[in-house]
Amino acid sequence: MRVLVLGGDGYLGWPTALHLSDSGHETAVLDNFARRGYDRELGVQSLVPIEDLDTRIAAWEEISGQHIAAYVGDLLDADFVYRVLREFQPEAIVHFAEQRAAPYSMIDRQHAVYTQQNNVVGTLNLMYAMAEIDPSIHLVKLGTMGEYGTPNIDIEEGWLEVEHNGRKDRMLYPKKPGSFYHLSKVHDSHNLEFGCRVWGLRVTDLNQGVVYGQQTPQTARDSRLATRLDYDAVFGTVLNRFVIQAVLGEPLTVYGAGGQTRGLLDIRDTVECIRLAVESPADAGEFRVFNQMTESYSVSQIAEKVAEAFPGPVQVDHLDNPRVEQAEHYYNVKHTGLVGLGLQPHLLSETLIESLIDIVAANKDRVDVDALLPTVRWQGGLKTT
Template identity: 40%
Template sequence: MSILITGADGYVGWPTALRIASETDERVVLTDNFARRRWVEEVGSVSATPVSDMDERLEAARTELGLSNLSFVEGDLTERAFVDQLLAVHEPSTVVHAAAQPSAPYSQINGERANYTQHNNLQSTRNLLWGLEEAGMTDTHFVETTTTGVYGAPEFPIPEGGATMENDGERDEVPFPAMAGSWYHLTKSHDAANMRLAHKQFGIPISDVRTAIVYGTETEETRPDDRLKTRFDFDYYFGTVGHRFSAQAVAGYPVTVYGKGEQRKPFVSLEDTVEGLAALALMDPAERDDDHVVYNQVTRAISIVEMAETIADVGEEFDLNVDVEHFENPRDEDETHEMEIENERYMGLIGSQAQSFEEGLQDIFESLTAREETIKSHEDRFLPGVLTE
């Protein structure tokens, strides 16, 4: 038996694999097809932090962290034969599925990328779920990082997963409606529905982890050696808003806030993300409350203007003069949206928030100021542009 981590070369997948391997003696099997590296290169950008190749990463995990229970298999999860062989050989007791094309802007470029995103993400998840069923492995705990983006931006507090629907005096609990706003986010809405169906039809225990916007560059396991670092994208397509703003500050650009900027977005640190996924991967089956559980992986909501002002304040500690500028909002959105998300179930996994936004920014600026030239040489990637392919 083993624990399988998909998307293990990625921003979240790699440090999650290190955390899980450090807390278990079980074999931890990593798989990836290195597509994220190709996608970022395709849009003309790079990771600000150096990303070692997988052999170097595994060697550093052995020598620096003492981890001898990691192994890697390269392959494409959209290929059913590969998935079937992966499951048959390694017989995972838990699958942590973190593999996906994760960028909403990339999925919105054109029809080709929208189609690619939906095929890649949905086919991978379906192959894994059906693979478990047809291999007779329906006791395997299936954990997937979906996204809080499946909820959209409703005007009421967002529950952890379900919703109560009332019609003609009758009430029932139903799945939260898919209100996603991009072709990428819809893949996670479909994944959530497919996981629910796989639980209903096959009995597979499911943990649907709806991950907020993740920030940070380090976890406990990535700090000792540069070969252990995870990637950090800062371009328009793959850089999340906090990461992109931070990189702009390092490059000498003002942090741009559209409109009032009082609309709040859900955030979670990389450290807290990794801790939550590891807790689920290593959870005793007897401790699970239910065989289909939704977790809102978020520690707090932060407004765009608060984020910008905090980036400016922390930037001063690194001798950066960061201006915050407001511009007319080109988007049709509520600039005062509160974004309330329930997270009691998720906080029960991690106990308490390990890293605040300010502490995460300290890590980010420490990493980025050491690589200022890399950012400045790709500063044209802060905005959408012509693709290299």
């Protein structure tokens, strides 16, 4: 199958492209390198050194014998999007090409506007290109579990059967996002469902939980194939950050009481979920939603797991929560769709944390300790008089 990976230079996009290529698919990547630009803007870097895209692609061809085509450009450039689809003629598109950090979207007005414009308009350009050039293309779009928020009812896989005043209907599950980034993903989901319903597009929306880890079977084959490992308080995920703090002898920084519960999954499961979705496409006109997670833990429970796996003493500090979110909440997520397609999850274990500890220990000299502490507050971007 011909698969185009948007955002194919990123943390998840690059290992996904390798996994698909290694699975026999003719793969291309598209990127505008915005993620590397965020590092320059924030003055941070990936904990694990990463090569430029040309070096990565050449290394993969050398090691695997498989070629990955590359397109450099922006989804906000509609002419570019149309040209790429006509030239590569993908049968499936995997869409990672969005600004992905909630804290980044909450820095101030400019970052909120940028996030919404980049994510929503870029996806709209893609939708129109698909509808006009080839509506049979299957779009696998990375959403987020954060679209749902933390409702006091079970979270279904995208859709909800509702009975109201004696009548029944099936509608998109109500959304309660927690940042302007998560709001952009909600807008995407509604736009894509509209495109399926009105234009006959075929879309799989993967509402992904928090991804942890840094290695897949493909990236582990050569250091030049490594994907990034983010640890800073803007782009770093909580488990990665806790492991780094433990290795450095720094306190694990739990926001608030640590009762916030989130869905998680291993990076190896992320790339496999994408492959399964690509190889079992949605039907024409179908907006299919999978909740892409394997288990859930509270922030405090994650800190406990890191402390148990780390061979030395670990201190936990509770900071004032910079976010506006519930301190304790109900969280029960249905996530059977991908398991039904054949996913065999890697669950969080001490062995996995220990392997992450080894990766961090080998690169600890690259850590900027100041970047571990939160600087973005959900109300801090507001200017009052």
